[in-house]
Amino acid sequence: xxxxxxxxxxxxxxxxxxxxxxxxxxxxxxxxxxxxxxxxxxxxxxxxxxxxxxxxxxxxxxxxxxxxxxxxxxxxxxxxxxxxxxxxxxxxxxxxxxxxxxxxxxxxxxxxxxxxxxxxxxxxxxxxxxxxxxxxxxxxxxxxxxxxxxxxxxxxxxxxxxxxxxxxxxxxxxxxxxxxxxxxxxxxxxxxxxxxxxxxxxxxxxxxxxxxxxxxxxxxxxxxxxxxxxxxxxxxxxxxxxxxxxxxxxxxxxxxxxxxxxxxxxxxxxxxxxxxxxxxxxxxxxxxxxxxxxxxxxxxxxxxxxxxxxxxxxxxxxxxxxxxxxxxxxxxxxxxxxxxxxxxxxxxxxxxxxxxxxxxxxxxxxxxxxxxxxxxxxx
Numbered sequence: 001x002x003x004x005x006x007x008x009x010x011x012x013x014x015x016x017x018x019x020x021x022x023x024x025x026x027x028x029x030x031x032x033x034x035x036x037x038x039x040x041x042x043x044x045x046x047x048x049x050x051x052x053x054x055x056x057x058x059x060x061x062x063x064x065x066x067x068x069x070x071x072x073x074x075x076x077x078x079x080x081x082x083x084x085x086x087x088x089x090x091x092x093x094x095x096x097x098x099x100x101x102x103x104x105x106x107x108x109x110x111x112x113x114x115x116x117x118x119x120x121x122x123x124x125x126x127x128x129x130x131x132x133x134x135x136x137x138x139x140x141x142x143x144x145x146x147x148x149x150x151x152x153x154x155x156x157x158x159x160x161x162x163x164x165x166x167x168x169x170x171x172x173x174x175x176x177x178x179x180x181x182x183x184x185x186x187x188x189x190x191x192x193x194x195x196x197x198x199x200x201x202x203x204x205x206x207x208x209x210x211x212x213x214x215x216x217x218x219x220x221x222x223x224x225x226x227x228x229x230x231x232x233x234x235x236x237x238x239x240x241x242x243x244x245x246x247x248x249x250x251x252x253x254x255x256x257x258x259x260x261x262x263x264x265x266x267x268x269x270x271x272x273x274x275x276x277x278x279x280x281x282x283x284x285x286x287x288x289x290x291x292x293x294x295x296x297x298x299x300x301x302x303x304x305x306x307x308x309x310x311x312x313x314x315x316x317x318x319x320x321x322x323x324x325x326x327x328x329x330x331x332x333x334x335x336x337x338x339x340x341x342x343x344x345x346x347x348x349x350x351x352x353x354x355x356x357x358x359x360x361x362x363x364x365x366x367x368x369x370x371x372x373x374x375x376x377x378x379x
Contacts, residue, residue, distance in 0.1 A: 027055055028088075030115055030123035037126075041106045041133030042163055042199040047098040049115060049123065053088035060087040061120060063096065067113035073101040104165050104199065106133035136163050137170070139225050139232035147239040150276050154208040154238050160225050162196035169195050170225040177219060179211030184223075194225075208238060215276050215306070216242040242277030244337035246304075256345040262320030263351075267344065269296075269312040271333045273304040279335050280304075284312055287330040291319035294329065301333075316346065324350045 029052040037045050053059045062085045065074055076083055078096040088094050098115065108129050115123040138161040146154045162168045171193050174182035186194040186204040196202045208221060221236045249255075249270050259265035273279050282301040286294040297313045304310055314331060329344045 028053060028059055028061060028117050028121040030117060030121045032123065032125075035123075035125055036128065038128040038130050039102065040130050041102055042104040043102055045100045045102065045127055047100070047125070049096050049098055050093045051086055051088050051096060051117065052093040053090055056090050058087060058089050059120075060085065061117040064116050065098070065113060066116055068100070069106075069111050069113075071103045071106070072111075075099045075101075100127065102127065102129065104133050104163055105135055108132045134163070135165075135230060137161065137168070137225060137227075137230045137232035138163060139223070139234040141234060141236070144235065145237040145239065147241060149241055150210050150212055150214045150243040152210075154210075154236075156206045156208070156236055157203070158206055158223075158234060159201050159203050160194065160196060160232070161201040162198060162230075164230055165198050166229075167195060167197050168227045168230065169193055170227055173224045173226070174206075175222045175224075176208070177221075179214070180219075180221070181209045182221065182223070183207040183209075206236070208236065210238065210240060212243070213276060213307075214240050216240050240276070243275040244277055244279065244335070245273070245275035246279055246282065246333055246335065246338045246340045247272040247274050248331065248333040248340040248342045250342075255342055256347070257316070258347045258349065259316060259318055260349045260351055261318050261322040261324070263317070265316045265346075267314040267316065269314055269331065269333075269342075270309050271301060271304065271312060271340075272309045273306050275338065276306050277337075278303060278305055279338065282310075282333050282335050284314070285332045285334070286314070287332075288316075289319070289322075289327050289329075291321075292327075292329070293317040294331070318346070318348050322348045324348055 031050045031052060032047050034047070039045055051061070063076060063083070065076070068074060076096060076098050078086060078094065083096065086094055086096065106129055108131055111127045111129065113125055115125065139158065140161070141156055141158045143156065146156070148154060160170060172184040172191070176182050183190045184192065184194070184204065184206055186202060194202050194204065206223060210219070217240055219238045219240065221238060222233055223236060224233045225231060249272070251268055251270055257265055257267060271282060280303055282304060284296040284299060288294050293316070295315045297315070301310045301312070316329060318327070325348060327346045327348055329346055330341055331344065332339060332341045
């Protein structure tokens with residue numbers, strides 16, 4: 001090759017390199033700051049991509065997504081519209097939004113694809129699926145354990161996530177012990193089913209009420225959400241600390257009696273433990289009229305198991321000077337945890353001897369009047 005030919009060759013090569021540099025330096029660029037993103041299955045990944053025109057003339061280019069895995073979907077938008085082509089003035093840029101929808105049934109791993117602009121520019125992107133996808137449902141709660149008495153309502157807040165590609169109508173069920181009530185409340189209303197959209201979560205409450213006579217202890221209540229295609233179960237735990245209730249009455253339920261002033265009257269009392277916990281040191285006290293006496297045998301019940309009863313004899317002694325009539329005596333059975341009061345109507349009669357004296361006084365008075373009438377009535 002001659003010297004002149006070599007010069008022409010190098011000149012041509014220089015011009016070619018300059019032309020390529022000019023084309024790339026003044027052409028299109030696709031840019032997004034986040035080119036590798038990690039997400040779980042079923043999520044959507046949103047990109048904001050700038051189409052930058054570094055050239056000296058307006059560019060109109062078609063945008064395409066290449067290499068997206070089978071079963072994945074995407075939308076490309078700008079100005080609120082779905083687009084496939086965009087025009088950019090020289091020295092300016094336009095932003096487009098790309099949303100990639102990852103299916104639920106997908107393997108864990110890295111997935112690479114590109115956004116291209118008519119072959120003039122391309123943007124490689126990488127999505128890392130962080131876990132193995134599955135066709136499943138998740139039933140969860142942040143507080144699976146609650147404690148309270150048998151009178152409590154236990155309200156659990158739960159999340160039911162449909163990690164499938166289709167809407168699911170879940171049947172809601174509970175396997176509670178006999179006597180317990182379980183109410184599912186999606187949308188704050190009691191229901192037996194709930195509809196959940198694909199890859200969406202329904203948040204709702206579950207109210208659990210134990211029977212009033214439930215014993216102390218730990219109770220497991222499994223709840224389940226099922227469809228023909230998928231299901232999930234959640235175990236809730238209720239700890240019953242027990243309830244304290246005491247009832248004071250009589251064997252017949254009658255709360256009245258008759259007694260003569262100065263005499264004694266024995267009342268049979270029944271103290272019943274109507275709670276679910278043992279009662280200790282049940283004391284018997286009274287509120288009575290002045291100068292009356294009320295005693296109890298026994299004065300205190302040391303222990304009383306749930307559902308059991310104890311008999312107590314109350315002895316009443318009205319004041320011997322008490323006037324005939326009805327009086328009220330209040331009797332209390334109490335512990336630090338619970339108490340019960342019974343009000344007795346006591347009818348007091350005067351002694352017979354005082355009745356005789358009264359009649360004698362009346363007769364004497366009548367005799368005196370008669371004598372006066374005889375003595376002065378003849379004049």
